[in-house]
Amino acid sequence: MVNVGIIGLGKMGLSHFSIINAHDDVKVVGVCDSSGYILDVLGKYTGVNTYTDASAMLDAVDVEAVVISTPSKFHASMVRDCLDRGIHVFCEKPFCLDPADSIALAELASAKRLVTQVGYHNRHVSTFAEAKRLLDLEALGRVTHVLGEAYGPVVLKPKGSTWRSKKDEGGGALYDYAAHPADLMTWYFGRPKSVSGTVLGKVLSSETEDEVFTTVMWPDGMSGQLSVNWSDESERKMTTRVSVWGTNGKMVVDRQEIRVYLRAASQPTVGYGKGWTVRYTTELTSEVDFYVRGEEYSAQLDTWIKRVRQHAVQGTADFAQASITDELLHAIVHSADGGIRSLNEDVDKTKQSRSEYSTSLWNWLKARRRERASRVA
Amino acid sequence: MNRLLFGDNQFFGVNHMSEEKARAQAMRFQSVDAIMTVLDDAYDAGVTTFMCTTHDRIAEVAERVRTNQKRYESQNFFPCMPYAHKYSNAMADAGIFGAIKQFLPDEGFLDAAMRGGRSFATKDIEGIITLLIDAEMKMFAGLETPVIFLQNVVVDFLLGMGFNDAFEIFARHVTGKYGVEPGFITMNMPRLLDALDSVGIVNPIVCSNINKLGFRMAGGIESYMDALNNREFRAVAMSVFASGAIRPDEAIDWVASLPNIQSMVFGASSRTHIESTVELVEKYWPAR
Numbered sequence: 001m002v003n004v005g006i007i008g009l010g011k012m013g014l015s016h017f018s019i020i021n022a023h024d025d026v027k028v029v030g031v032c033d034s035s036g037y038i039l040d041v042l043g044k045y046t047g048v049n050t051y052t053d054a055s056a057m058l059d060a061v062d063v064e065a066v067v068i069s070t071p072s073k074f075h076a077s078m079v080r081d082c083l084d085r086g087i088h089v090f091c092e093k094p095f096c097l098d099p100a101d102s103i104a105l106a107e108l109a110s111a112k113r114l115v116t117q118v119g120y121h122n123r124h125v126s127t128f129a130e131a132k133r134l135l136d137l138e139a140l141g142r143v144t145h146v147l148g149e150a151y152g153p154v155v156l157k158p159k160g161s162t163w164r165s166k167k168d169e170g171g172g173a174l175y176d177y178a179a180h181p182a183d184l185m186t187w188y189f190g191r192p193k194s195v196s197g198t199v200l201g202k203v204l205s206s207e208t209e210d211e212v213f214t215t216v217m218w219p220d221g222m223s224g225q226l227s228v229n230w231s232d233e234s235e236r237k238m239t240t241r242v243s244v245w246g247t248n249g250k251m252v253v254d255r256q257e258i259r260v261y262l263r264a265a266s267q268p269t270v271g272y273g274k275g276w277t278v279r280y281t282t283e284l285t286s287e288v289d290f291y292v293r294g295e296e297y298s299a300q301l302d303t304w305i306k307r308v309r310q311h312a313v314q315g316t317a318d319f320a321q322a323s324i325t326d327e328l329l330h331a332i333v334h335s336a337d338g339g340i341r342s343l344n345e346d347v348d349k350t351k352q353s354r355s356e357y358s359t360s361l362w363n364w365l366k367a368r369r370r371e372r373a374s375r376v377a
Numbered sequence: 378m379n380r381l382l383f384g385d386n387q388f389f390g391v392n393h394m395s396e397e398k399a400r401a402q403a404m405r406f407q408s409v410d411a412i413m414t415v416l417d418d419a420y421d422a423g424v425t426t427f428m429c430t431t432h433d434r435i436a437e438v439a440e441r442v443r444t445n446q447k448r449y450e451s452q453n454f455f456p457c458m459p460y461a462h463k464y465s466n467a468m469a470d471a472g473i474f475g476a477i478k479q480f481l482p483d484e485g486f487l488d489a490a491m492r493g494g495r496s497f498a499t500k501d502i503e504g505i506i507t508l509l510i511d512a513e514m515k516m517f518a519g520l521e522t523p524v525i526f527l528q529n530v531v532v533d534f535l536l537g538m539g540f541n542d543a544f545e546i547f548a549r550h551v552t553g554k555y556g557v558e559p560g561f562i563t564m565n566m567p568r569l570l571d572a573l574d575s576v577g578i579v580n581p582i583v584c585s586n587i588n589k590l591g592f593r594m595a596g597g598i599e600s601y602m603d604a605l606n607n608r609e610f611r612a613v614a615m616s617v618f619a620s621g622a623i624r625p626d627e628a629i630d631w632v633a634s635l636p637n638i639q640s641m642v643f644g645a646s647s648r649t650h651i652e653s654t655v656e657l658v659e660k661y662w663p664a665r
Binding site: 010011014015017018019021037044045046047048162236237257280281282285289290291292293298 | 389390391392393394395396397403462468473502530533534536537538539540542564565568590592593594595596619620621622
């Protein structure tokens with residue numbers, strides 16, 4: 001049994017609470033939020049222990065692992081407090097707004113052998129995972145280009161009232177929407193080299209961007225584009241899609257299907273022949289023990305709990321991997337003038353100012369880049 | 378309950394297998410006329426129960442039926458509430474209470490409850506739940522709604538948190554105010570049966586995925602078979618074809634062989650498809 005605390009009970013926090021509370025290997029020992037109303041209702045009707053202050057909760061009950069779903073600007077300090085106390089952390093996406101924090105916290109978690117994960121749930125969608133499997137097998141040959149897209153109906157009128165509409169709190173279509181295809185791109189292809197031609201466009205919001213377009217380059221010359229709009233009412237709900245072109249064909253993946261076109265049949269083990277192969281979520285998805293709003297939300301928490309029980313410090317979307325996505329998002333923010341922004345600029349500065357904890361992660365990143373370069377070559 | 382219930386996913390761009398197919402359907406059913414044509418086909422094939430979400434556009438369908446009572450004499454509705462995406466999108470924009478406020482007919486109620494001090498009284502929660510139900514039911518005024526369902530996203534969200542009292546409040550209001558039966562849609566059927574038991578809801582109507590593939594039957598197909606064989610409840614099967622992954626005759630033959638299933642929900646966009654489903658049910662699953 002893992003004793004879990006929940007910090008933040010907004011839309012994602014409540015969803016995580018419901019899913020993890022139903023998990024057979026978890027006991028939720030406390031929930032924490034700044035809204036007395038939510039706590040009041042939960043305390044009264046579910047019997048869970050409630051707190052208005054995270055430190056008070058961590059002092060009062062024996063918490064082994066926390067789920068943090070506060071507004072993004074609070075992630076870094078909350079995560080640090082939990083790691084300092086030796087607590088495993090699941091943190092909502094994006095991980096940290098400043099990649100220097102992301103890298104430092106990844107290093108701290110690694111040094112303390114704590115199990116971390118960031119809520120990039122698309123990595124647990126069966127079709128996106130199948131795409132990862134095919135790409136790792138190099139079924140498309142040498143990949144030349146990736147297009148990551150996300151469209152959906154979030155901001156449909158001029159004024160929003162929550163932190164999601166405030167730029168400095170981690171609101172906006174970049175952190176809320178673009179983070180998902182951006183994370184799939186770094187998961188599939190590793191750490192990019194630079195971004196350029198960025199457009200952060202407004203459709204209806206006054207303070208934040210509603211559109212994100214940018215060009216991403218990887219060290220080996222592979223290119224990518226990101227195209228995101230969260231004021232698109234034609235979509236019933238968020239639609240995330242990744243298209244990949246390579247020397248041996250292409251694939252188009254969304255949360256329900258993967259369509260692959262191969263010029264030549266892949267190795268027999270891959271299971272995809274010459275021409276088109278389409279596979280659906282109905283055949284690819286594994287059943288979960290408890291379902292609320294998509295298998296991926298249950299699967300990501302189940303994966304993290306299993307890793308906590310096995311002390312598996314490294315895993316998908318752990319802090320080290322999520323830091324790469326944070327670096328990419330940060331570079332996009334700082335290239336809104338359309339110019340070229342190298343991801344190294346951020347990390348080099350980080351290295352100078354925080355040399356005490358970034359060395360080993362830096363080496364890991366370099367090794368990863370070398371590995372990727374040799375794989376493609 | 379009729380053996381066959383007509384669902385509405387196809388009208389609103391919901392398809393569990395393909396986003397492209399869903400989009401094509403959403404385009405085709407933009408006009409209420411297009412929806413009514415298919416509903417008429419279902420009605421004429423003897424499928425007279427429409428199990429539908431409380432989507433804004435269903436209000437237009439309800440209005441058509443209301444103004445043409447003669448044509449739709451036997452038509453009845455199983456409303457499924459709420460249409461969750463409208464709440465979910467509003468929550469990201471306005472927070473949980475902001476979202477609830479948007480959909481309450483009388484915004485003053487929530488303000489009054491929140492002003493009343495830090496503490497929510499039980500009657501406040503009951504008040505909010507019952508006001509939300511009434512708001513969603515408005516579009517069905519004057520129509521037959523023998524069963525009112527709570528949607529799976531809400532049921533399973535409450536179930537996970539252990540907020541079982543909400544099921545009892547829902548059931549009590551549906552029975553008390555509307556004089557009809559409450560129903561519950563879930564992706565976690567065996568676990569929900571325990572929760573409904575715990576708040577004293579006897580022989581409930583529970584709608585869940587039941588298909589040969591075990592698609593979206595959380596907790597595993599064996600636990601579902603065990604519940605169908607051993608629990609007292611009225612099961613409604615949905616996703617019988619697993620969004621097209623199972624052949625229709627095979628899917629229906631399999632469901633017909635299970636105990637305790639009262640009805641199955643299916644969606645279709647053409648007369649041929651509706652009629653062939655009716656024929657398959659007559660062949661494999663004749664009324665007892």
